[in-house]
Amino acid sequence: MEQKELELLKLLERNGRLETEKIAQMIELSTEEVVAMIEKLEAEHAIIGYSTLVNWSNVLEYEGVTAMIDVKVTPVRGVGFDKIASRIYRFPEVKAVYLMSGAYDLSISVEGKTMMEISRFVSDKLSTLDTVISTTTHFVLKKYKHDGIIFDDDDDTDKRIMVSP
Amino acid sequence: MMERGFLAKSVEQLKPSGIRRFFDLASKMENVISLGVGEPDFVTPWNVIEASYHSLEQGYTAYTANAGLLELRQQISKYLNVNYKMDYNPENQVIVTVGASQAIDITLRAILNPGEEVIVVEPCFVSYAPAVTLAGGVPVTVSAEADNEFKIRPEQIQEVITDKTKAIILCSPNNPTGTVLLKEDLEEIAAVIKENNLLLLSDEIYAELSYDDNFVSPASLEGMSERTIVISGFSKAFAMTGWRLGYACGPEDIIAAMTKIHQYTIMCAPTMAQHGALEALQNGEDSVREMKTSYRQRRNFVVKALNDMGLSCHLPGGAFYVFPSIQATGLSSEQFAESLLQEEKVAVVPGNVFGESGEGYIRCSYATSLKQLDESMKRISRFVHKFS
Numbered sequence: 386m387e388q389k390e391l392e393l394l395k396l397l398e399r400n401g402r403l404e405t406e407k408i409a410q411m412i413e414l415s416t417e418e419v420v421a422m423i424e425k426l427e428a429e430h431a432i433i434g435y436s437t438l439v440n441w442s443n444v445l446e447y448e449g450v451t452a453m454i455d456v457k458v459t460p461v462r463g464v465g466f467d468k469i470a471s472r473i474y475r476f477p478e479v480k481a482v483y484l485m486s487g488a489y490d491l492s493i494s495v496e497g498k499t500m501m502e503i504s505r506f507v508s509d510k511l512s513t514l515d516t517v518i519s520t521t522t523h524f525v526l527k528k529y530k531h532d533g534i535i536f537d538d539d540d541d542t543d544k545r546i547m548v549s550p
Numbered sequence: 551m552m553e554r555g556f557l558a559k560s561v562e563q564l565k566p567s568g569i570r571r572f573f574d575l576a577s578k579m580e581n582v583i584s585l586g587v588g589e590p591d592f593v594t595p596w597n598v599i600e601a602s603y604h605s606l607e608q609g610y611t612a613y614t615a616n617a618g619l620l621e622l623r624q625q626i627s628k629y630l631n632v633n634y635k636m637d638y639n640p641e642n643q644v645i646v647t648v649g650a651s652q653a654i655d656i657t658l659r660a661i662l663n664p665g666e667e668v669i670v671v672e673p674c675f676v677s678y679a680p681a682v683t684l685a686g687g688v689p690v691t692v693s694a695e696a697d698n699e700f701k702i703r704p705e706q707i708q709e710v711i712t713d714k715t716k717a718i719i720l721c722s723p724n725n726p727t728g729t730v731l732l733k734e735d736l737e738e739i740a741a742v743i744k745e746n747n748l749l750l751l752s753d754e755i756y757a758e759l760s761y762d763d764n765f766v767s768p769a770s771l772e773g774m775s776e777r778t779i780v781i782s783g784f785s786k787a788f789a790m791t792g793w794r795l796g797y798a799c800g801p802e803d804i805i806a807a808m809t810k811i812h813q814y815t816i817m818c819a820p821t822m823a824q825h826g827a828l829e830a831l832q833n834g835e836d837s838v839r840e841m842k843t844s845y846r847q848r849r850n851f852v853v854k855a856l857n858d859m860g861l862s863c864h865l866p867g868g869a870f871y872v873f874p875s876i877q878a879t880g881l882s883s884e885q886f887a888e889s890l891l892q893e894e895k896v897a898v899v900p901g902n903v904f905g906e907s908g909e910g911y912i913r914c915s916y917a918t919s920l921k922q923l924d925e926s927m928k929r930i931s932r933f934v935h936k937f938s
Contacts, residue, residue, distance in 0.1 A: 392843065396847070407851060410850055410851040410854045411848070411850050411851045412847065412850070413850050543584075543591070543918075546573065546577075546587070547573060547582065547586060547587065547897060548569055548572045548573040548576050548586035548897055548899060549569070549586070549587055549588040550567065550569050550675060550676045550677065
C-alpha cells in the first residue's frame with residue numbers, strides 16, 4: 386500500500402470526521418484524489434466503517450455494563466475456530482470477538498443494560514453452544530483508555546508559555 | 551533607579567529580545583491562539599518520563615561526570631553515527647549540556663578572544679548574537695534573503711570575513727524560516743569556511759525534523775569535522791524542552807575547553823534528565839517518527855492556507871515554523887503582529903526580531919493542534935482581507 390494511503394488511514398482512524406479538504410492539504414493531494422482514495426479503500430474493505438467513540442459514563446441517562454468473557458472451545462476439524470466465532474459474533478450484544486493465544490481461545494466483549502442481562506446471555510446463549518467448554522466473565526468497572534484515546538483526560542490545557550523563541 | 555554602576559556594560563547594552571514584548575502583550579489577553587510558541591505541542595513520550603521516574607526511584611540523584619553519563623555520551627555518539635554518518639569518540643568528543651543554549655554559550659566562551667568576530671546568519675534564533683557579545687566577541691550579521699528561500703549564499707559569507715573572523719554560526723533546519731540547507735548548499739559554504747580557516751557552530755537542534763530530504767550535517771562533509779562543533783539536544787525532536795538537555799560534539803581540544811568551563815559553572819547537566827534522554831535515544835525512534843509525520847501534515851496544511859489567503863511562503867523543509875511574507879498588507883512585521891493580536895487574537899512573532907532580513911515576514915509555529923491551526927488560519931485570512 387502506498388505511503389499516502391497509510392497516512393490517510395491513520396488520520397481517519399484518529400478522527401473519522403476530519404474533512405476531506407483538510408486531509409488533502411495535509412497529505413498534499415487534491416480533494417478529488419482523496420475522495421477517490423477513500424472510495425477505493427472502502428471498496429477494498431480496508432475502511433470498514435466510521436464510528437464515534439462515546440464515553441458512556443459521561444452520559445447520565447445511559448445505563449449499561451460491559452463484560453470481557455474468556456471462552457474455551459473445542460475447535461472443529463475443517464473450520465477451526467471460525468464457525469464457533471461466527472455463531473458468537475452474530476449476537477448483537479457481542480461487541481468484539483478475538484481469537485487468542487494462551488490459556489483460552491476466544492476473548493469476547495459483551496454489552497448489556499445490567500449485570501443480570503449479561504449473566505443471562507452467558508448462561509443461556511453462550512455456554513450452551515455445542516463446542517463451548519467453559520467461560521470466565523470479567524465485568525468492566527471503569528474504562529480508562531479505548532482505541533488509543535484516554536477517557537478522563539480533561540487536563541489537556543496547553544502548558545507552554547504563549548510566545549517563546 | 552539611580553545609576554549605581556553595579557551592572558556590567560556588556561549586559562546593560564544588550565537589547566532585550568523582541569520576543570519578550572510580544573510575550574507580555576499576548577499573555578495579558580484571553581482566548582488567544584498562539585502560533586508564537588517555539589516548542590513542540592507534544593508532551594514528552596511516556597517511556598522517557600517513566601525512565602526518569604525510575605532513575606529517581608533507584609536513587610540516581612547525585613552528580614554525573616562533568617561531560618555527562620558516559621552511557622549517554624556513547625548513545626549520542628552511536629545515534630549521530632547511525633543517523634547522520636558522524637564520528638565522535640564518546641570519551642572526549644561529546645559533552646552533555648543544559649539545553650543546546652548552554653552548549654552554544656560554552657562553545658563561544660571556549661573559542662573567542664576579546665574582539666574576535668563571529669558571523670551570524672540571519673534570520674536566526676535570537677540568542678546567537680547576544681551569546682557572542684557576552685563571550686567577548688563581536689557578532690557580524692549577514693542576511694539570508696527571501697528570494698533564495700532564506701539560504702545564505704557563500705559569497706555573502708566571503709564578503710564579511712576579516713582577519714578577526716573566528717567562526718560562523720549556522721542553523722539548519724532553521725528557526726525561524728524552516729529552511730533546510732542541502733548537501734550541495736553546505737558544500738559551497740564549507741569551501742569558504744575551510745579556505746578562511748574558520749570554525750563552524752552548526753546548530754542542529756531541528757535535525758530530526760527534516761521532512762523532504764534526509765538531514766545532512768556539515769560535520770559529515772570532508773575536512774569539516776575538525777572545524778565543526780555540532781550543537782544539538784533533546785528539546786525539539788523528543789519534545790523535551792523543559793528538561794533542558796542538549797549536547798555538543800566536536801574536536802577533542804575544543805570539547806575539553808568547553809568541559810573546563812562546564813565543570814566550573816554547571817558541574818553537570820541534571821542527572822534525572824540524562825536518564826530520560828538515554829531512554830529517548832534507545833527507544834524513542836517510533837515516537838519521533840510519529841511526531842514528525844504529524845508536523846509534516848500540519849506544515850502542508852498551513853503553507854497551503856497561507857498561500858491561499860495571499861501571504862506567500864515557500865514550503866519550509868524542516869523545523870516547525872513557516873515564515874510567510876506579509877508585505878502584501880503594506881504593514882511592517884511589528885504592526886502586522888500587533889494588530890493581528892489585538893483584532894483577531896492570534897499571536898505570531900514578527901520576523902524582524904530574528905534579524906533585519908526578517909522584516910516583512912512573520913514566524914508562525916505549526917506545533918499546535920489542527921483545530922487551533924484551522925481556526926487561526928480563518929482569523930488571519932479575515933485580518934489580511936482588510937488590506938486587499
